[in-house]
Amino acid sequence: MPEGAQTNGQRLKRLRMRRRWDQRKLSEVSGYSLSAVRKFEQGRRSLDRADVILAFSKALDCHPTEITGQPYTPPDSDLDGQAAIASIGAVRRALLRHGRPARPTDQEVAEVDLITLRERVAKANGHRQRASLTKLAEVLPALLRDLQVAVEVSTGERQRKTYDLLASTYECAMQYLYKLGRSSDATLATERVLWSAEKTDDPLRVLAARWYDAGEFLAIGEHDEAGRLIDEALTSLGAMGTDSPEKVSLTGAFHLKASLNHARATDNKAAEQHLQKAQEQANLLGKDRNDFQLQFGPTNAAIWSVSLPVEMGKGQEAVRRAELITRSLPKQYASERRSHHYIDVGRAYYYNGQHEQALEAFVKAEKLAPQATRMNASVRETTHTMLNGNRRTALFEFGMRLGVV
CATH class of the missing domain: 1.10.260.40 (lambda repressor-like DNA-binding domains)
Known part of the structure; x- marks a missing residue:
């Protein structure tokens, strides 16, 4: 098999x-x-x-x-899936070359332009937020190379700005690799994010990078270490005088990360307390923001309010919360976040014994982010289990697209 x-x-x-x-x-x-x-x-x-x-x-x-069983390999019939993984080797090579002499050609040096690079990074982040893994795969290798050249030939404030762009692009690479199940390569990308962020001399930028670092420890069950990183970040944020929107947004994002860490450590009370604190920060902001590519605000806090009981296996509570917020989810909100919400909703329905609704939610997630949904370990496992009890046509066809049958 x-x-x-x-x-x-x-x-x-x-x-x-x-x-x-x-x-x-x-x-x-x-x-x-x-x-x-x-x-x-x-x-x-x-x-x-x-x-x-x-x-x-x-x-x-x-x-x-x-x-x-990650990483998964898309079937040969899935042309978009094959295209999405085509750049994994090139992105990995770029990550390995981080910090090494770029040895640029004269032409590469002459073509360094901060405005153009900023536009290209924004485009890459757009692909990331839309979960367009195939398009992200097309632009990442060359963009990483050009930014590595740019930081080597730049100095002073210009170099610091370029490092900020490089950190953002490493984040794109990290998400690209993570969505495709390449966990070790994604970890390498996270280390590059941290290193680049520190070169910006921006305390908030460094803390934003540590948000991902905490996630690395959370993913392997090192809850104490993840908790220490989160607590240190929240302490640093609390010590900052001005409550700027960026600070409030980042504080809320760390409370969400803390809620997930406690949920996976089976400390449900602490998880709910941090979710409540995140919701307070979201209300203080009053609108959704995307500081440092960490989407936070009322919408994301609402999405996490469903994710949390799913992590705890509380199907009824997750379904109740999902039915309150799903209809009001802004259609312009990032496809990547909306697709993950529908994955959580599908899992909630599955835990609640509502398999038809679970499949409907998974299909909605697939329409928003095809490759990310098909590569999602929870979607694949839940679909597998549902197929054991019912191989009806729609479920079987979805399983075929996932490659689990």
């Missing part, structure tokens, strides 16, 4: 057997019941929640992607 067509439970079983453990041993070490382990391995229960995957990965001493 192709790797992409396997369930997380099948991979869990293989990892367990590699250690020569029986199901009872895995149950004892992970803290999950023997019945739950059996259902996960048999594909009768969706193994899609991050906190559960992290518990098993810690028990088996493996990386979470060994359970989720």
Whole structure:
């Protein structure tokens, strides 16, 4: 069976057997019941929640992607998917060349133009926000090269501005790689974001980069380290005198990150407290902002209010919140964020036993962001589990597009 067509439970079983453990041993070490382990391995229960995957990965001493099976390779019939992954090698090479002498040609030096570079970075971020991975793949390699040349040949304030553009483009690369399941390469990109941000001498820009750094530790279940980074950032923000919109926006974004960290650490009370603090910051702003490409405001806080109970496996609460906000979701809001919202809504409906509505939400997410949705580990696992109980035409066709059947 192709790797992409396997369930997380099948991979869990293989990892367990590699250690020569029986199901009872895995149950004892992970803290999950023997019945739950059996259902996960048999594909009768969706193994899609991050906190559960992290518990098993810690028990088996493996990386979470060994359970989720990432990265996935799009089928040959998915031409857009193949185009989306075409630049992975070139982006990786650009990341590896970071900090090394660019050795530009005379023509490259002559063509350095900050205004043009700023326009190209804005275009790349537009592709990122629309989840247009194929278009982002087309522009990233050359843009990274040109910015690496530009920071090498620039000085003073001009160089600091160029480093800001480079940090933003590394963020695009990080999101591109993350959406395609290339976690180790995405981590490398995050390190480049941090390094470039520090060269800008902008305290807020540096803190924005640390928002992603905290996410790296959160993704592998290092909740204490993620929490320390978040707390340090919130302390730094609190010490800043003026409540500028940028500061308020960044403070709210860190409270959202804290809420997710606590949710995955199964501290539900703290998770809700940080969500409430984020909502207070969103109300203080009064409108959606996109400072440092970290979208924050009333809309994003509302979206996270659904994500949080999904992370906790509270289907009824997530569905209740989703039905309150989905209709009012601005259509002009970033496709990437709206698609992720519909993924969360689909998972909420699945937890609530409403499989028809779950499929409808996943299809909405796919229309907004085809490749990001098809590559999403939770969508693939949940769809796999639903197919075990019902292989009706619409669900089967969606599974075919995902490559799980």
